Amino acid sequence: MTGLMGWESVVFLHADILTFPGEDSAESVPMTPGTGPGWYRLIHELCRRLEETPKPWPVCTDIKVDRSGRLCFYVDSATDDQWKIIELAEELSEEICDDCGAMKDADAHCCSPKQYP
């Protein structure tokens, strides 16, 4: 797992997007349990691109994986341009192994295939 970012460092780098105001204190958005570190870099890139757009930036409220294994990045609000960036990352997530971050290859499994309920 060398070379992969920890979730805490992604949250730290993009605190404006990945921290939501809680009741008493700000909380960082948890990565969905069961999602591997392969997507941390994808979300890092997603946040980096969102930060290139004019403020206000969207604030992430939840990160989930749908039944087909696709990333769902929920935000409080976003402009059209910001939505396009989020949708692109969600589409890319279908091509990227969430365990190791490699591009998926239909002919070769990089890791053991995941089971989704």
Ligand SMILES: [Zn+2]
């Ligand atoms: Zn893999």
